[in-house]
Structure formats: C-alpha cells, structure tokens
Amino acid sequence: MTAHGLRLVDWESLALAPPERDYADLLAAADGLLLPDSAMVELFALDWRLSEIAEYARWFAAPHIGTDDDHTALEGLYEELARGAE
Numbered sequence: 001m002t003a004h005g006l007r008l009v010d011w012e013s014l015a016l017a018p019p020e021r022d023y024a025d026l027l028a029a030a031d032g033l034l035l036p037d038s039a040m041v042e043l044f045a046l047d048w049r050l051s052e053i054a055e056y057a058r059w060f061a062a063p064h065i066g067t068d069d070d071h072t073a074l075e076g077l078y079e080e081l082a083r084g085a086e
Contacts, residue, residue, distance in 0.1 A: 049080055049083060052076070052080045053077065053080050053081065056073055056074075056076060056077035056080065059073050060073070060074075060077075
C-alpha cells in the first residue's frame with residue numbers, strides 16, 4: 001500500500017500490465033475491495049493458458065525420451081487443454 005493506493009508487484013514474471021493480469025489470484029482474498037474488469041481478467045487467464053500450452057508444445061517439439069519430467073509436462077499439457085474446454 002502506498003500513499004497513492006494499492007500497488008501490485010508481479011514477482012513471478014516482472015511484467016508491467018493492467019492489474020487484472022494478477023487479479024485471478026487475488027479476488028478471493030480481496031473480499032470485494034478490488035473491482036476488476038471481468039473481460040480483462042478472462043483475457044489474461046486465456047493468455048496464461050495459451051502461454052502454458054505453447055511452452056508444452058516447445059517441450060514436446062524437442063527431443064525427449066519419456067523421463068519423469070516428460071510425464072509431468074504431459075500431465076500439465078492435459079490439464080491446460082482440459083481447462084480450456086471448460
């Protein structure tokens with residue numbers, strides 16, 4: 001909290017973006033204090049999901065031999081694809 005109001009610091013990717021980018025994780029904790037633009041929240045959720053899917057696509061486009069990490073990545077890909085179908 002600053003003299004100019006609430007400020008969000010994105011320590012994960014250090015990206016400068018509208019606050020809705022980080023609201024998805026804060027909405028429950030905010031208890032009505034934050035009034036996000038729901039379309040922006042949905043947009044950033046979609047952006048996140050597509051970024052995750054793109055990372056998995058890069059992973060599986062590269063050589064891989066079925067390690068535990070490969071199996072974990074495949075599970076993550078399935079989760080992201082299922083989430084997109086909701």
